[in-house]
Amino acid sequence: MDEILKILQTNALEPRGSIARMLELSVEEVNQRVADYEKRGVIRGYQAILNEDQLDLDKVTAVIEVKVTPQREGGFDTIAERISRFPEVRSAYLMSGTYDLLLFVEGKNLRAVAGFVSERLAALEGVLSTSTHFMLKTYKRFGILMRQEPSDERLTITP
């Protein structure tokens, strides 16, 4: 993978001038490559990674395993894209194994999610079954531990 993407994945706010220095490129080159990735849709957006457990939000997240019937034309894509369009669905993946789609669904509370599953999701043509698990606590997201790491324990000067 292009190192520019790696750096942006670690810190999307890294100034372009810094990236240029790190990779020994000109700022123009970095800008141009990032613009190109944005244009091609490789970079889909930039978001903050929140530790939502600290925010005491009125929100629950469910992980839902879904079995579906692939469609004659479009296979899993048609049904998966239809499901993905619901704003409640935050992430959706096609999986190997005992079920087909894995969804991360957000709702105001347990009832809201249950309502979404029974009235929207399970009711869709092609959805065979669902299995819903509610998330209790987040330890790590996008490679970042949610617990504050202890500060640097190294001595300040070592040979």
Place this chain on the structure above:
Amino acid sequence: MNGSPSLHSRLNAAVRDIPRSGIRDFFDIVTSMKEVISLGIGEPDFDTPWHVRESTVFALERGATHYTSNLGYLELRRALAGYVRKVFGAQYNPETEVLVTVGVSQALDLALRALLNPGDEVLYHEPCYVSYRATILFAHGVPVIVETRPENGFRLTRALLEAKLTPRTKVLMLNFPNNPTGAVMSRADLADLAAFARERDLIVISDEIYGELTYDAPHTSLVSLPGLRERTIFLHGFSKAWAMTGFRLGYACAPAELIEAMMKIHQYTMLCASSLSQKAALEALARPAADIGEMVQEYRRRRNFIAAAFAEMGLDCHRPLGAFYAFPSIAASGLSSTDFALQLLKEEKVAVVPGNAFGACGEGFVRCAYATSMANVQEAMTRLKRFLARR
């Protein structure tokens, strides 16, 4: 005085006469200050890879808490021999030619004590790691300094060595990639030294602890050169490439007679390296490329950043090619290394190590370690630029 003035006079003369590391004094000043960004730390900022830590816990649970063979677990020595063959290009017999030690520091001490008779001369290059000179002296050797220069990229040349050769010269000590200069030696550079060592029949101690950390070209090990394996004690360990400094685990590879002699001292003074650290090392060797690759990439970015920042602020610095140190000249500031470091610390709260801590010829330079987060590197460069602008 405070009660027992006579004790000082009873100390071993060699120990008494060696000054404590210059880095120590500076450390005391730095630790008294708050919110310092330190470019003075000679150890990785990365955590030890989790699989290594996790398997160390498992080893503890499983009861790997006993003495090991003096040489170290045979399983580990086999893995080490395999790693050295693959990465450094020399073949060693794990049964007789590999010794697991408490860091490279102990391996170096063993090597010198095993080789030196009082008065034997050891050629070593400065600026260098702070303990070389003292370790030679403790082993009753005579340290003979060979000064390396920025014009040469702080590399060692045959001509420099020839000038210091005497009939008492017995050992040549090398450390590339180098702490504190970040210098490396190419295969061609090493070939000259190899020829010199062969012709002058010297034993070579090659400390290649930073061997994995090179940024523009892969490291060439001295022991991969023809005829050098037979006269070299190769030293390496886990502190730098795997970020395992606190595990204190190193090793030496050398012909059996040399390892046997080192093992004798090790056996009577240390017995063996920590069993848990040995288990950790074994796990580290299971997937070195994955662990080290990421860290090297990050160090390279920081090296690039620092080199560019120095160039912009007009600080003269040879290109650091390995380890995680930059060694810029601060001569243009008109300050001594120590004054520069002290003023930078007081005014901008950035800690660097005065170059003279690494030998007299390090005067006029400071060591900046980039084993700290990119954010810290960036902030340190901003402060350094401001500091220099006032000069």
